Amino acid sequence: NFTNCTTAIPLTFQTNVLTELKKWKLSLIEHHKLQMRQEKEKHTAHVRQLSNEMENLKELLHTYEISIGRKDEVVITNLTQALERQKERIELMRKFTLWRIQHVKAKQEEYANRIADRQFRTALMKKVWAAWRSLSEEKWKEKVATACQLRAEDVCVQLTSDYEAKIAELTATLEQTKAEILRLHSEREQYEDTMKKAFMRGVCALNLEAMTMFQGK
Numbered sequence: 001n002f003t004n005c006t007t008a009i010p011l012t013f014q015t016n017v018l019t020e021l022k023k024w025k026l027s028l029i030e031h032h033k034l035q036m037r038q039e040k041e042k043h044t045a046h047v048r049q050l051s052n053e054m055e056n057l058k059e060l061l062h063t064y065e066i067s068i069g070r071k072d073e074v075v076i077t078n079l080t081q082a083l084e085r086q087k088e089r090i091e092l093m094r095k096f097t098l099w100r101i102q103h104v105k106a107k108q109e110e111y112a113n114r115i116a117d118r119q120f121r122t123a124l125m126k127k128v129w130a131a132w133r134s135l136s137e138e139k140w141k142e143k144v145a146t147a148c149q150l151r152a153e154d155v156c157v158q159l160t161s162d163y164e165a166k167i168a169e170l171t172a173t174l175e176q177t178k179a180e181i182l183r184l185h186s187e188r189e190q191y192e193d194t195m196k197k198a199f200m201r202g203v204c205a206l207n208l209e210a211m212t213m214f215q216g217k
Contacts, residue, residue, distance in 0.1 A: 061087065090188065097177070
C-alpha cells in the first residue's frame, strides 16, 4: 500500500521533497564534521601539552645526569637506569593515552554518522507519508494515518533509546580516559618527588663522607 501511494505523488513534489531532505542531511553532516574538527583541535592541544611535558622531563633528566656525574658510580648507574625506565614508562603511557583518545574519537564520529543517516531516513519517511496522506482517498485516510503515526512513534522511541544508550557509553569511556590521564599525572608527580628525595639523600651521604675524610686528615 505504501509503494502504491508513493507512486501516486506528483513527480515534481517528490523531487522537491527529496531535494530538501538532501540539503538537510548535508547541513547535519557539516554540523557533525565541525564538532569532529573541534574535538581534533582539542586532541592536538592535549598532545602538544604532553610533548612539552616530555621535553621538560628530558631537560630534567639532562640536569640530573650532569649533577650526578660527580657522584659514586653505583649511584649514577642506579639513577640513570631508573630515569630511563621512567622515561620509557611515560612514553608508553603517552602512546596509550593517544590511542584511547583516537579510539573514542573514531567511535564518536561513526556514531554521529549513523545517527545522521537514521534521522535522514526518518525525516524522509515522515515527509513522504505526509504527502501521501494529503493525496489519498477520504474513505481510508484515517486508518492509514493512524498506522503510519504509530510506526513513526515506534521508530522515534527506538532511535531515542539507542541514542541515549550510546551517549551514556561514550560518556563513560571519556570519563575513564580522563581518570587515566589524572592517574598518570599523579604518578609522574610522585616519581619526581621520589627522585628529589633520592638526590638529597645522595648529597647528604656525600657530605657526611667528605666531613669524615677531612676530620680524619
